[in-house]
Amino acid sequence: MKDIQSIQQDLIDEFSLFDDWMERYEHMISLGKSLPLIDPTLKTDEKLIKGCQSKVWLHSELKDGKVQFTADSDAIITKGIVAILVRVFSNQTPEDIVKADTDFIDEIGLKEHLSPTRANGLVSMLKQMKLYAVAYQAQLKN
């Protein structure tokens, strides 16, 4: 299993193939479309992260010491970023998730989507992923 840094590097390499924003966005949209569907029973208000503009649902489970994330969004561009975050953080240990940074988002030219004023739910999603990891980390220690 690849670690967080190498997945981030993969993404940077992948996105560097594109010359302009349109191709980058098209790639992001296709990533969003290929995100495995979240179990509809998990799309509850409890799992909902409310942005003013788009909604994000995030579910997590701990399996064999690793955190599994599944997620969805009602907006496809948001879902593309959701897919990227799931790819980076899912199937990793809580410890690695907690200490990981997200500078790669800047490097692949999608920083504007993680701005707190964008109100698309992504900043809160990232925060929530980290919070889950912290919680699992505590759980594993006990």
Add this chain to the structure above:
Amino acid sequence: MFNIKSIRADFPILQRQVNGKPLVYLDNAATSQKPQVVIDAIVDYYSNYNANIHRGVHALSQEATDKYEAARQKIQHHFSIAKAHEVIFTSGTTQGINLVANGFASLLKKGDEVLVSALEHHSNIVPWQMLCEKTGAKLLVIPMTEEGTLHMEAYSEMLSEKTKLVFVNHISNALGTINPIDEIIFKAHQVDAAVLVDGAQACSHVKPDLKELDVDFYVTSAHKMCGPTGVGILYGKEAWLKKLPPYQGGGEMIAEVTFEKTTYADLPHKFEAGTPNICGGIAFGTAIDYLNHIGFENISVHEQELLEYATEELSKILGLKIYGTGTEKTSVISFNLENIHPYDVGTILDKLGIAVRTGHHCAQPIMEYFKIPGTVRASFAFYNTKEEVDLLIAGVKKAKQMLS
């Protein structure tokens, strides 16, 4: 003569680029851009005669006071208001609404009714909910039709001797619908109810004659009318303004203060506590001069042309639905592409240098009615062009192709 090229040259911001593309600014319903004369008025104030007003004996204070009061008079004449002291400077529409709502708290009792239209902006609903909670009055909503217009028969039936206040916007910010406010006011007066009209969306498109409308209160913001942010006006009929208690305590609003009793200043100062937005008020006056120089007749003709053209071209896009299809509309188009989230469309348009609004436009009840998360809203001003509409259409098509 209406010369679009020279008008555009008046607005420095329209010359800039966004994401490497020339800016196409179609978010005018949120705020308008500012012409150089307004920017100059702001700079002139702070460079040459900044002083506190209404109390200094020195020259600067006198100059600033004269200019500020001259702006009040400009506003008075622009809106055909009988007396200058019926113009209250506020920080904007929202403050004007809160001032009236707060004032009515002492006039309403349990069993009274307040009517609000279903087309309202949040800011126009919350103060009345608070007022009704405080007084025990009942808040009733005038329903909306499928076309996004007010249901006038329902309104007539809702009016009774219990009705004390009616609140409607002149023009809906989310859909662009022009409400029949003359009829709304006339009918409300038949049951002796007062009417407050929110003119925030209207005043950049039309020049309301408040005397003829016979409206009791009218509020608007300068920033939607090419003026600066943080300033607006409340118009109130003198009799009403005398009846309402002051909104905030402080300097300027008092005549005499002892620890036993304070006598309030006369209108308009009774409602203008503290140092006002002097510069904003003066620049608001300049903005009004500028709009009148362009001419509201010209503005309306040009904007309606853009609206018709954009509506026609957008309607040709398969799977595009326009919300708010009443015949009386200003240059606002709210729309969605089938199965595509408005946020996605707005994001792609932004990358193309096109500024539109996406979301619920602070009008969640309307979105709930249509069962949608929001819309994409393009709103045109007199400085927009047909070429910009073409760029919008091309952008929407591009977004559709990328997002489908």
